[in-house]
Amino acid sequence: MNLLEVKGLYKSYSGFQLHDITFSLPKGYIMGYIGQNGAGKTTTINLITQLSNADKGEVRIDGMTYAQNPISYKEMIGYVGDEFYFPKEFKLKDIRLIMTKFFSTFQVDKFNQLVEEWKLPEKKKIAEYSRGMKVKLMFASVLSRDTKLLILDEATNGLDPVVRNDVLKILQAYIEDGEKSILFSTHILSDLEQIADYIIFINEGKMQFKASKEELIDQYLLIKGAENEINQSLRSKLIGKINGDFGFEAIISADDATEFGSRFVYEKPSIDQIVLHIIKNGEMTYAGN
Numbered sequence: 683m684n685l686l687e688v689k690g691l692y693k694s695y696s697g698f699q700l701h702d703i704t705f706s707l708p709k710g711y712i713m714g715y716i717g718q719n720g721a722g723k724t725t726t727i728n729l730i731t732q733l734s735n736a737d738k739g740e741v742r743i744d745g746m747t748y749a750q751n752p753i754s755y756k757e758m759i760g761y762v763g764d765e766f767y768f769p770k771e772f773k774l775k776d777i778r779l780i781m782t783k784f785f786s787t788f789q790v791d792k793f794n795q796l797v798e799e800w801k802l803p804e805k806k807k808i809a810e811y812s813r814g815m816k817v818k819l820m821f822a823s824v825l826s827r828d829t830k831l832l833i834l835d836e837a838t839n840g841l842d843p844v845v846r847n848d849v850l851k852i853l854q855a856y857i858e859d860g861e862k863s864i865l866f867s868t869h870i871l872s873d874l875e876q877i878a879d880y881i882i883f884i885n886e887g888k889m890q891f892k893a894s895k896e897e898l899i900d901q902y903l904l905i906k907g908a909e910n911e912i913n914q915s916l917r918s919k920l921i922g923k924i925n926g927d928f929g930f931e932a933i934i935s936a937d938d939a940t941e942f943g944s945r946f947v948y949e950k951p952s953i954d955q956i957v958l959h960i961i962k963n964g965e966m967t968y969a970g971n
């Protein structure tokens with residue numbers, strides 16, 4: 683059963699078009715939404731959260747469109763971005779008030795429990811919080827509501843490894859009951875390596891690939907070797923070749939490994955390496971297409 687269904691989304695700005703974004707995210711799973719700066723990630727997220735209207739296309743959360751029931755639709759979404767959205771002069775008591783006023787499902791007990799667990803200071807103004815504290819506060823406020831879809835837009839930016847790890851644990855706990863899902867846009871691909879089930883890669887407003895993380899990693903091999911060992915036929919199979927002092931590095935489709943033979947060194951690539959070489963290739967070759 684899909685929690686999020688995105689069908690044929692289009693949005694045009696001067697000099698940019700988001701083109702036919704279509705995907706679905708099943709309940710209980712985490713999807714990484716990745717792409718270079720300006721690829722259209724935030725634009726897609728804004729269309730899902732209804733911060734802006736699509737030119738064309740449809741979004742359903744748990745089967746419901748925004749038009750069917752705007753309040754229920756918004757209640758289902760928890761959003762954490764890289765910018766803090768509460769006023770900086772607020773203290774925790776003000777956030778309790780505003781959340782209670784705006785969200786019918788806000789549970790103050792749950793909020794207090796998270797705030798205590800994460801040692802967020804009661805008396806300090808938000809302006810005096812560290813970046814990690816602010817991120818945890820945003821998570822505390824969304825996790826205290828009865829949401830079904832958590833949308834993260836660069837939410838783990840600028841966090842130290844310990845806090846980032848805490849946040850990743852929070853995300854894993856969020857989907858544990860198999861009823862909720864997470865759409866996670868980030869440039870920190872090692873985070874996705876750790877927790878994402880599916881990856882979507884967009885470039886210049888168009889989807890380049892969608893695949894499960896395992897599919898993606900199984901599909902490719904990282905290959906290293908000496909330049910003079912590659913003939914014309916092998917060269918055409920290298921994706922995003924990078925030359926270094928000690929030879930070249932690229933990725934290849936795992937199916938091509940036997941043709942390359944034992945003169946080369948092979949490694950299992952990380953998501954980061956796959957994306958880097960695909961981008962380097964320019965033509966966005968994806969073995970799954």
Ligand SMILES: Nc1ncnc2c1ncn2[C@@H]1O[C@H](COP(=O)(O)OP(=O)(O)OP(=O)(O)O)[C@@H](O)[C@H]1O
Binds near residue numbers: 718720724725
């Ligand atoms: N409100 C807007 N008005 C005009 N152009 C916009 C607007 N919002 C986004 N754009 C343009 O849409 C394109 C995609 O922007 P978007 O913020 O979706 O990229 P992104 O993938 O989230 O990038 P980043 O990784 O840098 O955050 C950019 O060219 C941007 O200038």
